Amino acid sequence: MTEIGPVADKVTSYFYALLFVRHPELRALFPAAMDAQRDRLFKALLTAAEHVDDADTLTDYLSHLGRGHRKYGTRPEHYPAVGECLLGALARYAPDTWGPEAEAAWVHAYTAVSQIMIDAAAADESVSPAWWHAEVVSHELRTPDIAVVTVRPDQPYPFLAGQYTTLETPWWPRVWRHYSFASAPRSDGLLSFHVKAVPAGWVSGALVHRARPGDVIRLGPPAGSMTVDHTTDNGLLCLGGGTGIAPIRALVEDVAEHGRRRLMDVFYGARTGSDLYDIDPLLTLARKHPWLSVRPVVATGPVGGEVNSISGQLPDAVRQYGPWRAYDAYLSGPAGMVRSGVDALMGSGMPSERIRHDFIEELVTAGD
Structure with a gap:
């Protein structure tokens, strides 16, 4: 992957050109504009390569991809064509490292990867529609x-x-x-x-x-692991930025419906006060449930008259109100916010296994 990285755009363009020339029947499975699709292919390969030594994470990730590809119309017989053209693209753009051993390694890896995706899709087909x-x-x-x-x-x-x-x-x-x-x-x-x-x-x-x-x-089918563990009494620390507040609000409703009085602290980050488009429903929930605290955090400009409002950056606010030793953390929002939030929480001593987000999927499938 080191040799491929600097020319990733050329590799992916050549791969798709090869695929559509050799197998024109597959073109209908893809969108008319391929720019975002090209980026996703290389990000997916990078993610798989980075987690090659973590079998559980890699299997979960590939199974998710396999189930998700059902909505595109992907069938088991399509995978050999993709593998053939992927190897062709790698051979063309990695001449210094490509040889019989490298080819054999990639064939072995792609065979394993595709089989995990095929098996996951087959299992999902018996219990769920493709869309x-x-x-x-x-x-x-x-x-x-x-x-x-x-x-x-x-x-x-x-x-x-x-x-x-x-x-x-x-x-x-x-x-x-x-x-x-x-x-x-x-x-x-x-x-x-x-x-x-x-x-x-x-x-x-x-x-x-x-x-x-x-x-x-x-x-498409539902996915994601940022769900509440209802078997524990730990508090819930929730960080939501922009439209990332949507799943945080869903978590609040979920905890309320289960009827357990677990402490729940929500930090709602935005650039300006006018960006807090969903603050009123959250404050209404906070007034109804004494175990729920909602704190708007505004990065720039006046905070306004919101209760518990904070001026500054979301990670700084989380540090200010910590420590969070008896809490599980949930983060949703822009990639930069998730990164800085995770860093702040781990820096304050929260173990990574108690921090939940769907960051890997967001990086690989980010679009609009």
């Missing part, structure tokens, strides 16, 4: 670029608070993006998502500015 259709029933614009989109799936959709899924809109076929559930499972089966339109964000822009009640989108 769900869901009708938009509500579209609430919270800010000029943030909308709360609520949908009704066409069949039961099982998930846990804190998880996420992938969404595809009818305006950009085969382009999927990840969004967290913004509530705990509801008795009416509805699902809500907080979506921020970002520059050049095809899916996010469509969901915020184009989607309306009656439109039908597709949902």
Whole structure:
């Protein structure tokens, strides 16, 4: 991978060109614009390589990929074609290290990787559809670029608070993006998502500015491990930034529904006070539940009149109100916020096994 890194864009471009020339029938499985897809391939390879000595993490990651690829229409017979073209691309762009031994090692690794993905997809096929259709029933614009989109799936959709899924809109076929559930499972089966339109964000822009009640989108399967362990009495420390507050709110609802009075401290980070688009529902929950504390943390500008509001950076606020020895931590938001939050918590003595987020998946599948 060291030799490939500096020319990763050329490797992935050549790989896809080779794949579509040799196997044109596979082109229909991919989106029309391939820029983001090229980035994802190399990030996935890097993630697999970095965790090659951690069998459990690697298996979980690859199983997640295998299940997720069902929604693209990926079948077991497609994997040999992908492997053939991947080896061809590596041989072309790694001439100094490529040889019989390197080829044999990559064949062995790809065979193992693809089999884990194939097995996971097969197991999932017996219990779950590849995707769900869901009708938009509500579209609430919270800010000029943030909308709360609520949908009704066409069949039961099982998930846990804190998880996420992938969404595809009818305006950009085969382009999927990840969004967290913004509530705990509801008795009416509805699902809500907080979506921020970002520059050049095809899916996010469509969901915020184009989607309306009656439109039908597709949902991939639920995924993610940022869920509450209800077997412990540990407190819950939750850090949410931007639309990353969505799964945090779902966790609050989940704890409330279980009826156990566990201490729960939520730090809601934003650049300015106007970015705290979901603060009112959270403060309402805090007034209803004495075990819940909600602290808005604003990086720049006036804090405003919010109760318990803090001016500064989210990691600094977490350090200020610690220590958190009897807590489990949950983080959701921009990659930089998650990194700095994890560093702050581990620096204060919290062991890594008590810090939960879906950072690996976010890095590999980040899009809009």
